[in-house]
Amino acid sequence: MKCIQHCLLILLTFIPGLASAQFFSSYSSAGSDPGSALFNPASLHLPYKRWSLNVLSVQGSIGANTASIPVKELAHINGNFLRQNVLGTLDISTGSGVIDVRGPAFAYGVNSKLTVSVGVRTRMHANYWDADGRLISEIGEIVKVPQEYPYTMTRENMTMTAAVFSEINASASYLLFSDKKHLLTGGISVKYINGVAHSSIALPELSGTINRINEYLTSLSTAEGSVETRTAGKLYSDFGVKNLVKFRKPGIGANLGLSYEYITAPNQPYKLRLGIAINDLGRIRYQADSAYSKSYNIQIPKGKGLYFNNNFNNSTFSQTTEVFDRYPEFFERTNRNNQTYSIALPTSLAISADYRINDAFFANAQALVSLQKSNRASKLYNYSGFLLSPRWEKGKAAISLPLSVQEYAGFNAGLNFKLNGFFIGSNSIIGNIIGGSRQLDIFAGFVILP
Numbered sequence: 001m002k003c004i005q006h007c008l009l010i011l012l013t014f015i016p017g018l019a020s021a022q023f024f025s026s027y028s029s030a031g032s033d034p035g036s037a038l039f040n041p042a043s044l045h046l047p048y049k050r051w052s053l054n055v056l057s058v059q060g061s062i063g064a065n066t067a068s069i070p071v072k073e074l075a076h077i078n079g080n081f082l083r084q085n086v087l088g089t090l091d092i093s094t095g096s097g098v099i100d101v102r103g104p105a106f107a108y109g110v111n112s113k114l115t116v117s118v119g120v121r122t123r124m125h126a127n128y129w130d131a132d133g134r135l136i137s138e139i140g141e142i143v144k145v146p147q148e149y150p151y152t153m154t155r156e157n158m159t160m161t162a163a164v165f166s167e168i169n170a171s172a173s174y175l176l177f178s179d180k181k182h183l184l185t186g187g188i189s190v191k192y193i194n195g196v197a198h199s200s201i202a203l204p205e206l207s208g209t210i211n212r213i214n215e216y217l218t219s220l221s222t223a224e225g226s227v228e229t230r231t232a233g234k235l236y237s238d239f240g241v242k243n244l245v246k247f248r249k250p251g252i253g254a255n256l257g258l259s260y261e262y263i264t265a266p267n268q269p270y271k272l273r274l275g276i277a278i279n280d281l282g283r284i285r286y287q288a289d290s291a292y293s294k295s296y297n298i299q300i301p302k303g304k305g306l307y308f309n310n311n312f313n314n315s316t317f318s319q320t321t322e323v324f325d326r327y328p329e330f331f332e333r334t335n336r337n338n339q340t341y342s343i344a345l346p347t348s349l350a351i352s353a354d355y356r357i358n359d360a361f362f363a364n365a366q367a368l369v370s371l372q373k374s375n376r377a378s379k380l381y382n383y384s385g386f387l388l389s390p391r392w393e394k395g396k397a398a399i400s401l402p403l404s405v406q407e408y409a410g411f412n413a414g415l416n417f418k419l420n421g422f423f424i425g426s427n428s429i430i431g432n433i434i435g436g437s438r439q440l441d442i443f444a445g446f447v448i449l450p
């Protein structure tokens with residue numbers, strides 16, 4: 001239970017971002033950016049002997065169906081912010097988080113048809129489903145806020161998973177067909193994946209009652225259910241470069257894509273560009289840490305209680321079993337795991353369209369559909385969504401206004417800028433400024449283009 005709070009605090013601390021579909025910034029020069037291969041490998045195309053370099057780009061997002069994240073609150077990111085602005089204290093909350101660091105990545109035009117690229121990427125991806133905001137609030141409050149007691153939970157199913165992994169990727173795009181007005185390109189990315197760290201917790205069928213003892217203390221009693229935890233790596237408990245870059249269990253992943261361009265006349269820029277891709281096929285492998293990968297039966301009888309804000313001391317997210325082992329009368333251990341296991345990548349279908357209205361104005365549309373099942377501790381999940389973005393673009397400068405609708409995060413409006421090779425933006429900043437967005441995201445980077 002406490003681990004859900006710790007994991008979200010990790011995300012909130014490192015970057016202002018969680019729970020969004022992975023839309024990308026589409027410019028007319030996007031086909032020259034090596035980073036575009038991570039969203040559709042077929043979109044990457046460079047002229048013969050030309051090259052480009054994605055020096056570094058970072059993207060992150062945070063949100064939930066219960067979130068309300070105004071910009072003015074970002075200076076106060078703490079446990080209280082998490083309870084009030086993300087999880088809430090009354091509802092069941094579902095959300096997801098991403099920190100995505102891409103680059104360096106290098107692309108080269110081998111000939112007029114073939115472009116290849118190689119790069120590195122590191123991600124932290126977390127999902128949580130059906131977290132009881134009231135329960136987590138009770139665990140973390142020092143002074144109890146006014147609530148009605150007793151509070152009863154009935155057969156709740158809470159799941160949370162967070163994975164850190166890095167990759168070395170190699171991509172290739174090849175011009176399959178061309179004539180005076182039509183171009184069709186196919187692409188593939190193959191990824192060597194290093195599983196850096198992972199932690200998950202699942203609480204199926206949790207029932208119980210929270211009672212108030214005094215203004216500082218509540219307890220959970222008449223509770224039953226089970227809990228299963230898995231942890232690999234030491235990054236969450238000991239964050240550092242050594243734990244981040246250490247090679248562990250290898251995995252393999254892939255992206256597959258097609259790209260089509262319609263050209264009104266030879267040697268003219270495209271009028272319409274369409275793309276379709278399946279991204280993040282594959283799995284991440286981890287070695288379970290037996291000290292923190294355990295299962296328990298939960299039994300807290302009537303008249304007994306697991307007290308919050310008294311003897312329920314904090315534990316780090318990846319070491320939550322320390323709390324359960326401290327109370328063997330309530331948590332009966334049923335299993336200990338030290339085996340190799342795998343976590344599915346957030347496989348998704350990405351569809352895009354970019355239409356050139358005239359020399360300076362464009363309309364871009366994107367749809368992302370998750371191909372993984374939700375509410376699984378063994379699967380990472382990208383939330384589905386749709387984005388429509390009008391764009392002004394002239395030379396090496398561009399401004400766009402993305403409007404999106406996303407699963408759980410709802411409607412958002414943002415603002416993106418590009419100048420030369422530098423770009424920065426957010427798909428939610430307008431909603432955050434107004435004060436009611438359920439999402440906050442930001443991205444920035446620098447690319448050297450031919």
